[in-house]
Amino acid sequence: MKKAGFEIRVRGQVQGVGFRPFVWQLAQRFGLRGEVLNDAEGVLIRCDRLDDGFVRAVSAEKPLLARVDTVEASGGAEVEFGEGFVIAESGAAGAETRVTPDAATCADCAAEIFGDGRRRGYAFTNCTHCGPRFTILKALPYDRGQTTMAPFEMCVDCAAEYTDPADRRFHAQPVACPACGPEVWMEPSGGGDPIAEAAARLLTGGILAVKGLGGFHLCCDATNSGAVAELRRRKHRPTKPLALMAPLKIILRYAVLDEASEVLLSDPAAPVVLLPKAGHLPDAIAPDQNRLGWMLPYTPLHHLLLAAVQKPLVMTSGNLSGEPQVIGNDEAREKLGRFADAFLMHDRDIARRLDDSVERADPPMILRRARGRVPETLPLPGGFKDAPQVIAYGAHVKSAICLIKNGQALLSHHLGDLDDALTWEEFVKADADYAELFDHKPQVAACDLHPDYRSSRHAAGKGLPLIEVQHHHAHLAACLGENGWPLNGGKVAAIILDGVGLGPDQTVWGGEVLLGDYHGYERAAWLRPTPLIGGDMTQKEPWRNALAQLDLAGLQHIADELFADRQLAMSRMALEKGLNCPLSSSAGRLFDAMAACLGICAGGQSFEGEAAMTLEALAENAAPATPYPFGGAHEIDPTPLWHAVADDLRMSTPKETMALRFHLGLAKAFADQAKRLVAEGKADTVALSGGCMQNGLLLSLLQRELDGIRVIQHTKTPANDGSIALGQALIAAAQSM
Numbered sequence: 001m002k003k004a005g006f007e008i009r010v011r012g013q014v015q016g017v018g019f020r021p022f023v024w025q026l027a028q029r030f031g032l033r034g035e036v037l038n039d040a041e042g043v044l045i046r047c048d049r050l051d052d053g054f055v056r057a058v059s060a061e062k063p064l065l066a067r068v069d070t071v072e073a074s075g076g077a078e079v080e081f082g083e084g085f086v087i088a089e090s091g092a093a094g095a096e097t098r099v100t101p102d103a104a105t106c107a108d109c110a111a112e113i114f115g116d117g118r119r120r121g122y123a124f125t126n127c128t129h130c131g132p133r134f135t136i137l138k139a140l141p142y143d144r145g146q147t148t149m150a151p152f153e154m155c156v157d158c159a160a161e162y163t164d165p166a167d168r169r170f171h172a173q174p175v176a177c178p179a180c181g182p183e184v185w186m187e188p189s190g191g192g193d194p195i196a197e198a199a200a201r202l203l204t205g206g207i208l209a210v211k212g213l214g215g216f217h218l219c220c221d222a223t224n225s226g227a228v229a230e231l232r233r234r235k236h237r238p239t240k241p242l243a244l245m246a247p248l249k250i251i252l253r254y255a256v257l258d259e260a261s262e263v264l265l266s267d268p269a270a271p272v273v274l275l276p277k278a279g280h281l282p283d284a285i286a287p288d289q290n291r292l293g294w295m296l297p298y299t300p301l302h303h304l305l306l307a308a309v310q311k312p313l314v315m316t317s318g319n320l321s322g323e324p325q326v327i328g329n330d331e332a333r334e335k336l337g338r339f340a341d342a343f344l345m346h347d348r349d350i351a352r353r354l355d356d357s358v359e360r361a362d363p364p365m366i367l368r369r370a371r372g373r374v375p376e377t378l379p380l381p382g383g384f385k386d387a388p389q390v391i392a393y394g395a396h397v398k399s400a401i402c403l404i405k406n407g408q409a410l411l412s413h414h415l416g417d418l419d420d421a422l423t424w425e426e427f428v429k430a431d432a433d434y435a436e437l438f439d440h441k442p443q444v445a446a447c448d449l450h451p452d453y454r455s456s457r458h459a460a461g462k463g464l465p466l467i468e469v470q471h472h473h474a475h476l477a478a479c480l481g482e483n484g485w486p487l488n489g490g491k492v493a494a495i496i497l498d499g500v501g502l503g504p505d506q507t508v509w510g511g512e513v514l515l516g517d518y519h520g521y522e523r524a525a526w527l528r529p530t531p532l533i534g535g536d537m538t539q540k541e542p543w544r545n546a547l548a549q550l551d552l553a554g555l556q557h558i559a560d561e562l563f564a565d566r567q568l569a570m571s572r573m574a575l576e577k578g579l580n581c582p583l584s585s586s587a588g589r590l591f592d593a594m595a596a597c598l599g600i601c602a603g604g605q606s607f608e609g610e611a612a613m614t615l616e617a618l619a620e621n622a623a624p625a626t627p628y629p630f631g632g633a634h635e636i637d638p639t640p641l642w643h644a645v646a647d648d649l650r651m652s653t654p655k656e657t658m659a660l661r662f663h664l665g666l667a668k669a670f671a672d673q674a675k676r677l678v679a680e681g682k683a684d685t686v687a688l689s690g691g692c693m694q695n696g697l698l699l700s701l702l703q704r705e706l707d708g709i710r711v712i713q714h715t716k717t718p719a720n721d722g723s724i725a726l727g728q729a730l731i732a733a734a735q736s737m
Contacts, residue, residue: 005034007074008045010058013067013376016100016142018128019043020087021170022063027085030054037088038141047085050075064129065103065268069379087165090141099134099142099375099437102213102354104270104298106130108168113300114307118157121195123184123301124176124348127168130268134375135213136174136351140437144173148349155180182348184301187333195301198344199308207231209318209332209340213299214354214371215325216318216332218339222246223311225282231314232284234339236321240607241286243272243293243356245302246312251294254279254312260361269372270298271357285314288600290617293358298372301346317355322420327353352433353426354413363699364715369400369722370413375434377408378716378726380733381480383487387733391435391442391462393455394725395471397608398691398718399427402725403440404733409481410438411717411726418454428458446732448474448724450502467732471501471724472512473521475689478727479719480518483687483712487734490684491517492712493524493677495670495702498690498720499539499588508532510586510690511636513673515682518734525673527590528637531581533571542592542611543602547571548581549593553642558649562597587666587692590638591615594662597645598655609691616695619663622656628665636669663697671705678709685710693719 010019015038023036023045032054034047045058050073059068106129112119119125126132136147144150154162158177161169169175176182186194198208205227208219218235220227222244232238244254248265251257255275257265265273272293286292295315297303306313317325318336326332327350332343354371366373380387390404397417403410412430416423434440446467447459459466469477476494485492494514503509503523511527531548532538538545543563550559551572560568575581595611596602598618605611628644631637641662648658674686686706693699693713703711717723 003048004075004078005046005048006050008047008055008058009041009072009074010043010045010068010070011041011072012069013065013100014043016128016133016173017065018063018168018170018172019066021128021165021167022061022066023058024085024087024165026054026057026061030057032085033083035086035088038090040141064106065100067376090143099137099140101269101372101374101376102133102135103130103268103372104296105300105303109300110303113303118179119177121304122178122181123195123299123304123346124174124181125300126172126174126176128170128172129168131172131174132213132348134352135354135371136348137437138351140439142173147173148351149174149176152176152181152348182346184344184346187343187345194344195304195308198305198342201342202309202313203311205230206341207234207339208342208344209326209336210301210305210315210344211329211332211346211350212302214350214352214356215327216336217315218318218336220314221309221311222281222285222314225284228282228284228314231316231339235316237316238606239287239610241289241293242314242316243295243358244285244312245295245297245306245315247306248296250310250312251275251296254281255292255294258362260364264359264361265294265296267372269357270296271359271372274358274360274367281312288614288617290620295356301344305344315356322417323422324416324420324426325353325355360696363696363703365694365696365699366714366716366718367694367720368414369411369718374413375410377410378482379484380404380407380409380730381484381486381489384730384733384737386737388443388736389441390444390446390729390732390736391431391440391464392446392725392728392732393431393448393459394728395448395721396450396453396455398721399423399455400722400725401427401431401434402729403434403438403442404729405438405440409726409729410434411723414722424454427455431458444732444736446728448502448728449504465736467728467735469728469731470504470521472496472498472509472514472690473516473731474724474727475719476514476516476521476687476727477518477730478717478723479687479689479712479714481726481730482714482716482723485517485712487518489517491515491682492685492687493674493683494521494687494689495674496690497587497670497692497698499586500584508582508584508586510584510588511590511670512585513670513677515677518730524677525634525636525670527585527587528632528635529583529585530589531575531578532584532586532589533575533581535580535582538589538592539605539608541604542596542600544571545589545593546596546602548575549590549638549642550597551575553639555642555646558646563602566603587690588612590666591692594645594659597649598658609694612692612695615659615662616697618656619659619697622654622660625657625660625664627668628661630665630669634673636673641665663695663701667698667701667705671702674706675709685712687711688713689719691720
């Protein structure tokens with residue numbers, strides 16, 4: 001018989017995280033009768049009475065992987081009460097709730113695979129507190145039949161765990177054991193235990209392709225300089241840093257680890273964390289860098305492999321240079337065969353490619369937002385309650401898309417450089433995938449102002465009202481959005497430093513101080529525009545930037561000395577005639593110019609940002625120094641900088657000191673302009689955004705220069721173009737309400 005009762009609606013990341021058994025256990029504790037179920041909006045609790053302690057505990061004691069946004073209690077529900085409290089069948093399917101990101105192996109499951117039970121040595125052990133989620137999900141609601149675990153029918157023992165509310169595997173969709181779940185094997189195989197065979201190959205200098213959660217890794221013994229060099233040779237990756245994986249006790253031998261970094265390493269997202277070097281590993285892992293990227297093992301397969309090897313392992317993305325990470329077994333055999341001596345395979349399919357997230361604890365930042373962080377959502381700031389559904393298509397490099405729906409912003413995983421054909425294919429797939437998975441029906445589209453970006457052309461073809469957003473305005477809005485800046489919160493002074501972004505004046509921007517908000521902006525200060533000799537070639541060959549800067553500063557003789565082996569006459573002729581020499585205020589290109597003057601990557605970079613990263617590493621090793629001077633007012637003039645650089649070169653000043661003086665001078669020049677806007681009463685807050693803010697030293701120096709002023713920055717989304725889509729979406733929403 002149905003009686004009047006109460007409903008408690010829980011919204012947030014509450015499905016696939018053990019929330020219903022958690023509520024069931026709470027109900028036993030508080031003596032409630034009723035039911036709990038999943039539905040299209042989250043978790044719904046119906047109970048015979050409203051207990052304040054129970055309601056508080058729902059959010060205060062939530063499961064490890066849960067995120068509770070709201071708990072709403074109301075009366076008047078018609079509920080058929082039995083004698084106790086039950087977990088009911090899921091309600092209507094839908095996509096109003098959150099999907100949980102993949103989570104690293106929990107302590108209980110890690111202990112289990114090294115214990116004596118039936119999951120000893122089992123590479124797919126998981127529970128409601130850990131394991132694959134987004135990488136195996138095909139559709140909502142999140143049930144086993146909608147995942148790549150569907151082909152594996154649960155055995156009697158697993159089914160008993162799955163249906164027992166008191167068990168930590170209750171409704172853990174990927175639950176499995178050796179009797180019924182996926183299997184691991186080696187190719188080629190010697191007929192023995194695949195983990196033992198893989199370890200033996202690694203310990204004798206072999207290179208393996210290892211199937212993980214979001215794709216394959218290429219793996220070798222990180223202590224074996226020959227194996228590391230051979231991996232670089234095979235992959236044609238001369239200097240880009242390689243990620244490392246090891247248990248915490250081994251990481252402590254090779255890295256400086258503070259409390260914040262240890263917490264970040266141990267997060268369920270299990271990101272790659274940049275840590276200062278300690279101990280000795282081959283320099284080839286990250287040439288000329290002060291930090292290495294470390295991650296803990298985040299699947300049982302990784303735990304078992306590392307336990308067998310007892311050494312740190314290189315774990316770099318398994319892909320052809322510039323292409324997306326490989327995810328399929330046949331794809332791996334075809335594409336990674338030239339790199340790998342053998343394959344550690346398994347037969348659980350990967351539903352979507354997800355690279356490892358890359359982060360830093362000090363200063364806190366996300367450099368690449370991917371596995372473990374996606375598809376977490378961000379709540380929209382105040383004032384956006386009535387925002388329409390929006391789709392934003394981001395930038396061209398470090399691409400990502402963003403969906404706005406029901407007061408939340410969903411920023412996709414890192415997709416990559418859209419110049420690559422396969423990355424472009426993945427971008428188009430992701431557009432359709434996210435729309436279907438989250439039942440998204442956009443009313444407005446947003447894109448970059450640059451008409452030749454593939455993302456912009458894609459947006460123009462969607463048949464929706466289209467809002468084109470200036471690149472650096474999007475950076476500003478992204479920083480505001482992740483910090484919860486209200487729609488009508490007023491203007492901020494925003495220091496935006498990055499590589500390239502088309503300005504409304506058709507020049508290439510990249511070093512600005514903007515005064516603005518979601519509604520609009522004005523360019524309050526900027527780096528003096530300088531020609532990019534050879535256009536896009538300047539991103540690959542830093543000497544071109546140095547030549548233009550030095551010549552404009554009247555220091556042609558310095559350029560002649562430093563770059564005598566380059567085609568200076570031809571470049572100067574192009575500069576004189578204005579042939580393929582667009583003007584740019586790019587701070588990124590200024591970094592490249594300074595690096596080239598110090599002999600860093602002058603002839604060419606093997607990966608984006610190599611020169612700037614090496615310059616930062618040099619500066620961190622310097623003794624205290626004074627900043628290089630800049631001139632100008634609203635237009636920041638680097639001419640005094642280059643004359644000071646010429647003096648230092650003549651006096652053989654240490655390169656480390658020159659690198660630090662550059663960072664100090666750049667931070668002061670831009671901070672002074674932001675402080676001017678604050679002093680004039682035009683803003684009381686400074687926002688920091690753009691790819692150059694991934695430079696931890698520069699970010700810290702800017703914060704020091706702005707001491708006493710409220711500063712907001714990126715900590716949940718990348719400062720680089722990985723968050724551009726978020727800013728575009730918020731600007732489009734603001735203009736559409």
